[in-house]
Every structure is written in C-alpha cells, then in structure tokens.
Amino acid sequence: MVKLVGKEVGKLGYGLMGLTWRADPPSQEQAFEAMRTALSLGANAWNGGELYGRPERNSLHLLHEYFTKYPGDADKIVLSIKGGVVPGELRPDSSKANVSRSIDECLKVLDGKKFLDLFECARLDGKTPLEETIGTIAEYVKAGKVGGISLSEVGAQTIRKAHAIHPISAVEVEFSLFSTDILTNGVADTCAELGIPVVAYSPLGRGFLAGLYKSPSDIPQGSFLKFLPRFQPDVFDENLKLVKQVEELAAKKGSTPGQVALGWVLAHSGKKGWPEMLPIPGATTVDRITENMKPAQLSEEDMAALSEILQKFPVQGARYHAEGMKHAEA
Structure with missing residues (x-):
C-alpha cells in the first residue's frame, strides 16, 4: 500500500487535469460524477493544478x-496540487515570491473546504536556488498550511538535494510503456533509496x-x-506499432490495452528495488x-513479452517539444 504524507492511498490515483484544462471541458455535473466514481472505486489520491485551466477557472x-x-x-482524499508558474502562463517561476503567491492562491480558492496535502512546483525555473524554493514550501508545511512537499519532472540529483533540505513526500514524473526513462536515469533508483513514492503521470501515454x-x-x-x-x-504510425502489440497481448488476457499499460x-x-509507484490516470467519463x-x-511472462515489445518497437519522438523539455530534468 502506497502512503502519501503518512496517509494510505489506493493503488491508483486520479488525475484531474482533463476536467478543467481542455478546449471543451466537461460540465460540472459530469466532472462531479467522474470524481465520485474515482473515489468510490478506491482512487483517493487526487492530483490537480493551479495551471490546469485559467487563473479564474482551474482544478482549485x-x-x-x-x-x-x-x-x-x-x-x-489526499490532494496534491501543482503550481509555481506565472499566472496565466506555463512559464515556471520558482522564486519565493511566486511560490508563496501560488500556495496562498490555492489555499484562498479552496477556502478551507479541503486541506492541501501536497504542493509541488510543476517545473523548476532553473535559476532560483533550490534552497529558496523548497525552503519556501517548507515554511508552509511547518505552519501546518500544507501537508508535505512533492517534486515534479526533476532528475535524481535534484531529488537528492531537495530531500536534504526538507523531506520530500513524493516525486511526480511521466512513467509508462511510452516513457520508461526513470528506470535508467537514476530517478527510480534514487526514490527507492530515499523511500519516496513515485507518482506516475500519463501512465496511458x-x-x-x-x-x-x-x-x-x-x-481532437x-x-x-x-x-x-x-x-x-511522421512518427505516429511507428508508435502505433507498439500500441498494436500491447493490444494483442491484452486480447489474450481478456483485458484492454489500457488495463495492461496500468x-x-x-x-x-x-x-x-523499485520505489512504490502510484499511477494517476486521468479520465472524464464513468x-x-x-x-x-x-x-x-x-x-x-507478460512482463517479459512487454520488454521484448519495447525493444522491438522503441517509441519515436521526445516527450515534449524542445521548449517544453527545457524545464523537464528527467
């Protein structure tokens, strides 16, 4: 059983991004139905963001x-929220002033309806000292306003350095059959060593x-x-080959490809030797x-077959475009 900030959570969590951050977000009624369904089925670790939508309408x-x-x-529910970006933009600002603004705004919008169990900067800006960023969030933890600190899209060295400043409660990174980097770049090893659970976003690619x-x-x-x-x-059909192989394995097991991926x-x-993993698939329908x-x-045997598929059909293309990868350490 995975624990976040000392609280037990289900084997899968729930990503809220699609409920507010898309061209045509679902209605409040549909969103509520999705959220209640996720909770009723055991997904009590919810992951949202101040940046998931507009400043006036986002996860909060x-x-x-x-x-x-x-x-x-x-x-x-154990709630984790990403912030630390310039309001209305996707540009990270990890300064004390902006991180404080971000947390204060999250708490203001929640208005005491829900405790903020975890806060994380969606990305680090690469120029603010880590001591300043982590130290700022730690002040809120010590004041009892935030439960713990999570990290997002960081490398092994940053995880280790941040954990030395203040205990880190979770590390959120992309992990799936489409994104296996953490198994070889030191992120998974470091989290296992330090006892930090990995929150795997986009587990369905x-x-x-x-x-x-x-x-x-x-x-769409x-x-x-x-x-x-x-x-x-130019790479879509190549990546589709991997999906088709997963579909074939899923069919033999009487499962869907998404269920195999999870x-x-x-x-x-x-x-x-791997850390505890918490996939947070996002979905908007029951x-x-x-x-x-x-x-x-x-x-x-299934895992061996999937390893062979990954070797035969390596994923083509980076996770983000060049600009988007600038602040993704892992």
Missing part, C-alpha cells in the same frame, strides 16, 4: 465546488496506450497533443474510470 475552483457539495469526501488514437486525425482539434512530438504524422506500471511498484480501476494482473 472545481475542487472548491465539489467539496462544498460533498464535504464528507474531504477527509477521504496520454491516451495512446488506451487505444484512443488510430491516426493523427483522431486527435484544440488538443495540445497535436503539438507533442510523439503524435506527429498493470505494467503497477508491476514495478516496490518490486526488485466508463473510462471504471475500466482504469481494473488494471491487468501481469505475470513474469
């Missing part, structure tokens, strides 16, 4: 509305591994996926959430 506003209607759910996209034209207009290297027409992440959790909450149980 949705959460405030949710906990106003369902106050009894507040203590059941942003929907690619769930079989949502069979051609570039399947990607306005979706930021259209700008990501792995979804570009099972693969969970198969690493706490095994063979059917998709219900599917995600039934990850496939993978045997050693």
Whole structure:
C-alpha cells in the first residue's frame, strides 16, 4: 500500500487535469460524477493544478465546488496540487515570491473546504536556488498550511538535494510503456533509496496506450497533443506499432490495452528495488474510470513479452517539444 504524507492511498490515483484544462471541458455535473466514481472505486489520491485551466477557472475552483457539495469526501482524499508558474502562463517561476503567491492562491480558492496535502512546483525555473524554493514550501508545511512537499519532472540529483533540505513526500514524473526513462536515469533508483513514492503521470501515454488514437486525425482539434512530438504524422504510425502489440497481448488476457499499460506500471511498484509507484490516470467519463480501476494482473511472462515489445518497437519522438523539455530534468 502506497502512503502519501503518512496517509494510505489506493493503488491508483486520479488525475484531474482533463476536467478543467481542455478546449471543451466537461460540465460540472459530469466532472462531479467522474470524481465520485474515482473515489468510490478506491482512487483517493487526487492530483490537480493551479495551471490546469485559467487563473479564474482551474482544478482549485472545481475542487472548491465539489467539496462544498460533498464535504464528507474531504477527509477521504489526499490532494496534491501543482503550481509555481506565472499566472496565466506555463512559464515556471520558482522564486519565493511566486511560490508563496501560488500556495496562498490555492489555499484562498479552496477556502478551507479541503486541506492541501501536497504542493509541488510543476517545473523548476532553473535559476532560483533550490534552497529558496523548497525552503519556501517548507515554511508552509511547518505552519501546518500544507501537508508535505512533492517534486515534479526533476532528475535524481535534484531529488537528492531537495530531500536534504526538507523531506520530500513524493516525486511526480511521466512513467509508462511510452516513457520508461526513470528506470535508467537514476530517478527510480534514487526514490527507492530515499523511500519516496513515485507518482506516475500519463501512465496511458496520454491516451495512446488506451487505444484512443488510430491516426493523427483522431486527435481532437484544440488538443495540445497535436503539438507533442510523439503524435506527429511522421512518427505516429511507428508508435502505433507498439500500441498494436500491447493490444494483442491484452486480447489474450481478456483485458484492454489500457488495463495492461496500468498493470505494467503497477508491476514495478516496490518490486526488485523499485520505489512504490502510484499511477494517476486521468479520465472524464464513468466508463473510462471504471475500466482504469481494473488494471491487468501481469505475470513474469507478460512482463517479459512487454520488454521484448519495447525493444522491438522503441517509441519515436521526445516527450515534449524542445521548449517544453527545457524545464523537464528527467
């Protein structure tokens, strides 16, 4: 069982990004139904962001509305929020002034409806001393306003340095069959050594591994996926080959490819020297959430087959475009 800030959470968490950060976000009614479904099925670690939407409408506003209607759910959920960017932009600012502004704004919008269990800077700006950034969040932890500190998209050296400044409660990084870097770049090893759980975002390869996209034209207009290297027409079909192999394995197991992808992440959790892993798939419909909450149980033979697939069909393209990778250490 994974623990975040000393609290037990389900084997899968729930990513809130798609509920407020998309060209055509779902209605409040649909969002609430999705959130209640996730919680009812055991996903009590929720992950949102001040940057997931507009300054006037993001995860915090949705959460405030949710906990106003369902106050009894507040203590059941471990909430992690990403911030630390310039309001209205995706530009990180890890300075004391902006990190304080970000946390204060999150607390203001939540308005006491829900405790802020974890706060993390979505990215570090690369110029503010880490001591200043972590030290600022630590002040809120010591004051009892925030439960703990999480890190996002950082490398092994930063994890180690930050943990020495103040204990780190979680590290959020991309991890899936489409993004296996943490197994070889020292991030997973460092987290295992320090006893820090990994929060695996995009465990379904942003929907690619769930079989949502069979051609570039399947990607909705306005979706930021259209700008990501792995979804570009020149590499799309190559990456689809990996998905088709996963689909074949899933069919043999009576599972969906998404369930196999989630099972693969969970198969690493706490095994063979790896840290505890918490996948946080995001979904906006009851059917998709219900599917995600039934990850496939993978045997050693299944894992070996998936390793062979990864070797034969390496993912083409970077995780983000060049500008986006500037602040992604891992």
